[in-house]
Amino acid sequence: MVNDLHDGILAIDTHVDIPWPEGPSPFEDGPRCVDLPKLKQGGIAAVCFMAYIPQGHRDATGHLAAAGRTRAMLNTIHAMAPADGSGGVLTRTADEIEAAFAAGKPGIIPAIENGYGIGRDLTLLDEFADMGVRYITLTHNGHNEIGDAAIPLRNLGDDDICFGGLSDFGQSVVDRMNERGVMVDISHTAKSTMMQAVKRSRAPVLASHSCMRALCDHKRNLDDEQLELLAATGGLVQITMVSNFLKARARTNDVTVADIADHIDYAVKRMGIDHVGIGTDFDGGGGVKGFMHIGQAANLTVELGRRGYGRAEVEKIWGGNVLRLLRQTEQVGAALSSPAL
Numbered sequence: 001m002v003n004d005l006h007d008g009i010l011a012i013d014t015h016v017d018i019p020w021p022e023g024p025s026p027f028e029d030g031p032r033c034v035d036l037p038k039l040k041q042g043g044i045a046a047v048c049f050m051a052y053i054p055q056g057h058r059d060a061t062g063h064l065a066a067a068g069r070t071r072a073m074l075n076t077i078h079a080m081a082p083a084d085g086s087g088g089v090l091t092r093t094a095d096e097i098e099a100a101f102a103a104g105k106p107g108i109i110p111a112i113e114n115g116y117g118i119g120r121d122l123t124l125l126d127e128f129a130d131m132g133v134r135y136i137t138l139t140h141n142g143h144n145e146i147g148d149a150a151i152p153l154r155n156l157g158d159d160d161i162c163f164g165g166l167s168d169f170g171q172s173v174v175d176r177m178n179e180r181g182v183m184v185d186i187s188h189t190a191k192s193t194m195m196q197a198v199k200r201s202r203a204p205v206l207a208s209h210s211c212m213r214a215l216c217d218h219k220r221n222l223d224d225e226q227l228e229l230l231a232a233t234g235g236l237v238q239i240t241m242v243s244n245f246l247k248a249r250a251r252t253n254d255v256t257v258a259d260i261a262d263h264i265d266y267a268v269k270r271m272g273i274d275h276v277g278i279g280t281d282f283d284g285g286g287g288v289k290g291f292m293h294i295g296q297a298a299n300l301t302v303e304l305g306r307r308g309y310g311r312a313e314v315e316k317i318w319g320g321n322v323l324r325l326l327r328q329t330e331q332v333g334a335a336l337s338s339p340a341l
């Protein structure tokens, strides 16, 4: 079901989880919030699917397991784009996303949630970039070797502060991501890590699934100082559908698309229309009344239309901005890896 404002836009959802270790087929309309038939139903062109790695111990055994899981999950994401063309298309660049959209095929964009997946090894970053990974969320909940997280994990022995932001290794990770044209995702990181990563990165930075701290005081949300730095550097915040990031202590049924639109309005007012997008976190905690699965994406667009957003603005929010950021990141990577003239 689509409406005029939503119909035919190149829409990208920048944060969706996959079932692990196994789950329903992504090729059939099943119990998940996101599968390939529901993408069509919701008028969504491409999705960043996550190899999500829960934080574990920061030792050789933990890092080996995390790398193995990352590799296996990326292979599962690749399998959504079978060679016979019966599913989605693996889209590694902004151009490939546009080509898949033109061909009417869902774009599958691999990404990693938690830099724990590379442990302390930049060659793993290279391996995963070669597998088409377009962003890495620097941390999840719990500090890792890259830097401090917004939410420390006491059961792993975390203090509030570990490095005071990005570690030395974390700085080299940001540098390598820039060289490889991989976007730096600062959702889940501590504010210190975020501010340092934005300043360090030579490409603008992404918050793949975060909301506004001014509207909902949750540690996972971004405050005004963070928004201003992101906007000033060309970065993006992708508003997410997690109820208790949208409204304090709310549950799914207390929250509607109007609450999502409130966060979008706030971000647009603080940052400008070029710095805001959507990352649902479907199948990872996302979902509100009226937008419980990706097939209902047009309901959010209807609400945006009601608030006065026009076609060009909706196109930017739903995908144009993240396509621009992907392209810029690709260009930074190409410039950094070509020999100096």
Ligand SMILES: [Zn+2]
Residues within 6 Å of the ligand: 113, 188, 209, 281, 284
């Ligand atoms: Zn997350």
